[in-house]
Every structure is written in structure tokens, then in C-alpha cells.
Amino acid sequence: MQLECVFFGPFRDAVGEKTVHHEVEGEAEPDADRVTVGTLLADLEATYPDLEGELLADDGTATAGDTVVTVDERNVTHLDGLETELDPSSVVRMIPSVYGG
Secondary structure (H helix, E strand, O other): EEEEEEEHHHHHHHOOOOOEEEEEOOOOOOOOOEEEHHHHHHHHHHHHHOOOOOOOOOOOOEOOOEEEEEEEEEEEEHHOOOOOOOEEEEEEEEEOOOOOO
């Protein structure tokens, strides 16, 4: 599944672009078509080495630090967290813990 990912602050620097259309594979069978926020974040960290440890907590159960991840402008903490399911029209934004002016 190809997803629109938008990065802010140092995340943008790590990726080299503000917005990328990232291809991510679904989870293992029988949910091969199921892509979650957690799956996407792990895949982004693997694809962009400078993001490693910046999106997911070390134990993989939450986002790293106070990183905010939104899906279609809704914070995933108000949805199903890392288990929030994504579809091809989802826009995922990653905002570092301290960002602003």
C-alpha cells in the first residue's frame, strides 16, 4: 500500500523531503492487507536510517518520546494508537516532540 507521509522539523531533515509517498507491505498472513501506524513507522525507520529510534519507542509499543503522529489530522492516541489501521487514502503526519516557533 502506498501512503502519503508528511514530516516536520528534524524528521523532514532525516528523510530529505517534506512529503513522500511510501510503499509499505501489510502484516503477515492472514492480515496481509492490514497496514497499521506501527507497521508504517517501523518500515519508515528501516528505510530512513536517520529516523531509527525517533518514531517508535525502543520496545515498539508507543511512539518515541512525545512524538505526535496523526492520521487524517487526528492524533493516533485518540484512535487506536499504533494499531490504527491505514487505508490508501490516509495521510500520516509525523511531528517531533518539540516543534514550533
